[in-house]
Amino acid sequence: MATATAPASRRHGRPHKRFDVRKTLWRMRREWSAYVFLAPGVIVFSVFTVFALIFAFYLTFHEWNILQPQKPFIGLQNYKDMIHDEHYRRSIINTFYYTGGSVPLTMLFGLVVALLLNQPIRLRGLFRTMYYLPVVTPFVVAAILWKWLYNSSYGLFDYYLLKAHLIDQPLLWLADKNLAMPSVILMSVWSGVGFSMVVYLAGLQSIPEELYEAAKVDGAGPFARLRYVTIPMLRPTTLFLLVVGIIGSFQIFTQIYIMTNGGPAERTTTMVFFIYQAAFKFYDMGYASTLAFGLFALLFVVTLLQLRLYRKGE
Amino acid sequence: MATIDETQMPLPTVPKPQRRGRRRHPGAVKAEWGPGRWVTYIVLVAGAIVFIAPFVWLISASFQGLGEIFSQPPKWIPQHPTTAGYRQFLNLGHLTNAQRGQGTGDWRWFANSAFVAFSVTFLQTFFNAMCAYVFAKRQFPGRNAIFMLFLATMMVPGQVTLIPNYIITKHIPLFGGNDILGLGGHGWLDSYWGLIMPGTVSAFGIFLLRQYMQSIPDELLDAARVDGANEFRIFARIVLPLCMPALAATAIFTFQGAWEDFLWPLIIISNPDRYTAPLGLALFVVKNETSWNLLFAGSVLSTLPMVLIFIIFQRKFIQGIALTGIK
Secondary structure (H helix, E strand, O other), X not given: OHHHHHHHHHHHHOOOOOOOHHHHHHHHHHOHHHHHHHHHHHHHHHHHHHHHHHHHXXXXXXXXXXXXXXXXXXXXXXXXXXXXXXHHHHHHHHHHHHHHHHHHHHHHHHHHHHHXXXXXXXXXXXXXXXXXXXXXXXXXXXXXXXXXXXXXXXXXXXXXXXXXXXXXXXXXXXXXOOOHHHHHHHHHHHHHHHHXXXXXXHHHHOOOHHHHHHHHHOOOXXXXXXXXXXXXXXXXXXXXXXXXXXXHHHXXXXXXXXXXXXXXXXXXXXXXXXXXXXXXXXXXXXXXXXHHHHHHHHHHHHHHHHHHHHHHHO | OHHHHHHHOOOOOOOOOOOOOOOXXXXXXXXXXXXXXXXXXXXXXXXXXXXXXXXXXXXXXXXXXXXXXXXXXXXXXXXXXXXXXXXXXXXXXXXXXHHHHOOOOOHHHHHHHHHHHHHHHHHHXXXXXXXXXXXXXXXXXXXXXXXXXXXXXXXXXXXXXXXXXHHHHHOOXXXXXXXXXXXXXXXXXXXXXXXXXXXXXXXXXXXXXXXXXXXXXXXXXXXXXXXXXXXXXXXXXXXXXXXXXHHHHHHHHHHHHHHHOOHHHHHHOOOHHHOXXXXXXXXXXXXXXXXXXXXXXHHHHHHHHHHHHHHHOXXXXXXXXXXXXXX
16 A cells, blocks of 8 residues: 555645655554555455456457457557447447437426426325336336337237327337337336436425515516526536436446347447447457447546536536 | 324434425415416326336236236236246246246345345445545545545446456456466356445445535544544444434445346356346346246336335435435
8 A cells, every 4th residue: 555655645745845755654654544444445446446447448459358368469459440330330329319318308307297296286205206116116127117018019008009099000119120219218218207306306495485586576477487597596407417317328238138139220239238249249358348438438528518518608 | 104204213404395385395386376286286197197007017917827918908907816927936836837837037036136235235335434434534645646546437437347347356366266366267257246346335435425424523533532432433433323314325325226236247147046136037038038927026026125115215315316316
């Protein structure tokens, strides 16, 4: 630990005073118990996060197949492959499609339900629980359940849509090239609305009542109050949900694995699913690591952009 | 019921749920808006039905036979209720050959999930709290550097470390037939160690707890030191009890995440005896795609702990989400 921390604190302390090795060692000895407290966490963290990150980066420069004894260094080949990989590009497009569909819809429905629940009504707690139940449902269960609902020969969706004469023929849902992704999005909205509802409810309750009183004095009706008081005051909440939602939906995997397995015709192959396939179907760990860094870079840029846009708007 | 748990679990920081509209809340459209109220109820009830219907179907179907599940129109109330799906998925009691032919699950999957989720929750809460305490309340060389390292990794999505962690787990020295260099065996793959250990630290959890612990007055800790308590005693007797609300809130989310984790078990576990509930369920779908009666029973069983935890700790849940914004 001494060797790991000393250089860092030296860099930190340089502008103020000269780094004194003996003094630092003495302080370390005096505060030894702090290191004991840190030890379990730092050991696990060093192995499964710090070392793993370094190792992941190392992997990107190698052709690392689990089944092959040779793991040759190949320079930037993995990165070149990634840039020219049409399948990867398609998985990025699919991921954007999924994110662009599910995140705004989840937030919108969450806001609507939160606004409705923020009124003086009976059974608020019961309603809140009902809308929140899909959030506590494991993804695996939600995916299995919705796979059944979407089934074209005995699923509930087709049965009721046919009965209501909204469609003439059963829809294929997950097996239809153009419907598969919207179906996954619909399912994700169902499982995510409860979360944004709860966060919006917390945001709504922190808006001071005086603002509404003042708006009313100025003659603002319910919709004007919503437009000029509620929505602007909810901006931080909205940004938070947007960032968290995008980060979460970029990492969608379980639903895809169970509901569509990436099909039909790669229409639902998202980035993480593609990375999973590269690593554990084709055992190409080096390339899969490169792809994972690609995901990281994309997430990083998207998050930065959002924060930038947010600051600009302020 | 509501009044009982209000008196038994006083949580000073949580706003009391406003009921029956007697108290006005900010942003509320008030009773003056007569017909609008009805619209509100109709929309809320309709939405709630849409949200709940899949669960109602799931529970009902889990008590139906395969023939009934496939029948049209769909039966919302089982005509011949049976627990065969549950018995088959748990592989308990006497099963006929036909039932065995459908494929069976294993009750161990749920035991595994419970064991792993409890272990991860306990260890992570404890390790996080220890780290958070020294980051918040102690001065020692390297503190800022180590803390910054934790913070810096928070942005990195788990998929980046997934692949190296698989290889690391495989090469843990002296486990699973490995030699001291981590070669020759399968390490922590296919083991509880592999399921539990990588999840025992969370940079995000440390960050949250540290924020919370900074509000503990230093005088309190100094007073204990003057009284001769050592650092470990201070941590166990003063810091931990004071942090109980924050610890509980994060522990609930940790448990939930560990229970429903799917990708990591999918990667490192291949022995069916070590499957967790979500993994067993998901691989059961792949293998026995048509045994829906079992799948529905298994789904109910996998969801039940989550729903129970949510209902018991509902207020902590909502509070925790408001504070931390994690699912």
